[in-house]
Amino acid sequence: MRRRMKRLFHAIMLAAGLAFGLSTSASGELPVAPFQAHYEVYGQGLSLGEAVMSLAADGSGGYQMSSDVRPNGLVALLASASVSERASGEIRDGRIQPTRYERQMETSKKSGDVQLRFDWSAGRVEARSGTRQVTLPLSPGVVDPLSLNMVVMRDLQRDRLPKQYTLVDETALRTFQIRNEGEEVLDTSLGRLRTFRVSHSKPGNTRITTFWFAPELRYLPVRIAQHKKGKEVMRMEIRTVERQP
Template structure:
């Protein structure tokens, strides 16, 4: 009996250890963001994440100008990403980007074919096939990868952003904690920087630990000038 008790205690300790290091699952959400282009408030962006029981995810983002600005900014942007998230991280499968409503129309479709080991890009500018390598993500799956990495306490390192036929590799570095003013009040957030100061393209993301590392602010710069800013207005749970 004493031997059995020690074995039971050892088993419980092992189970407790396994639970302690288990990676927490990402949770579905629906979030609204204030959207500003080149420093000018123009409307809202809606971001939705759905995840099923098998880890299959679908993430969608769409933006549209306020009613008063629709005549000046009639463009509507819609992005969608699908893939799988599990113990090994985020594996994107399919991504689309569409711009409509204005004088300029865009459509891009990207397929991450893990079986064939390639990425297929189809856009208004033509088609391309690229070798699929670790660390390749579409714009939405990259945000999901950052959320997963922060929750699992894994370094992001260098990632490759695939949004057209010419992917760009970026170093993603953690910049510490900052407080961000949002529609939910002032939130503590972990700041990540994609790229390095002085790069032609630079982006910063703020993720709130208290909300499952939900992105609460996003900023993008091009040639040193801010081109986009999204700040959280509100969030509600999604449907698993």
């Protein structure tokens, strides 16, 4: 039982590392109203909890994003874990430029955090994970884990999905290989939806994360799954989407 709960807890942590978002326009304005999306998190064949993602406009061309993953029921009692992510940035000359990113993990035994500060004028990003702190070079196109999917969905809208993206992963710059796996129709809580399936992975890593983006929902991901060595270790399914006028 203890070993099983350890695997379930690990799946919750994996869920927190998945990015969400909505596409942005070249004019620098968010083309959609603020929203909040709810996802059910599954791991090892069990429902582990809920993930809640929100997007808000912040001034002209600014954005704020958040993602919270919390376990439920017996998982919460035994694992006692939660993960929160926050990101903010701006749209400049058609580019998504994050300015801040934070991730906070809390468990019954320990806590950990990641902080990123992007300085585009100086061309650098200050990255801290726990007690480790580094300064990394910053070049156009580099983003944080949450903002990454705004870039992906914008590129899907333009039909210009590249073969790789670079992001700041804790205290390192990492390149992820992107693969467009075509269209797939899914039965979801929001109805039957046509989706584009896109996967990403790090070179040499057996872990693959796959997203199903729904054009009807402005390319909001309606399913996210993570596989390792061909076996599913975590899955998130959309439940509801709330939009503000």
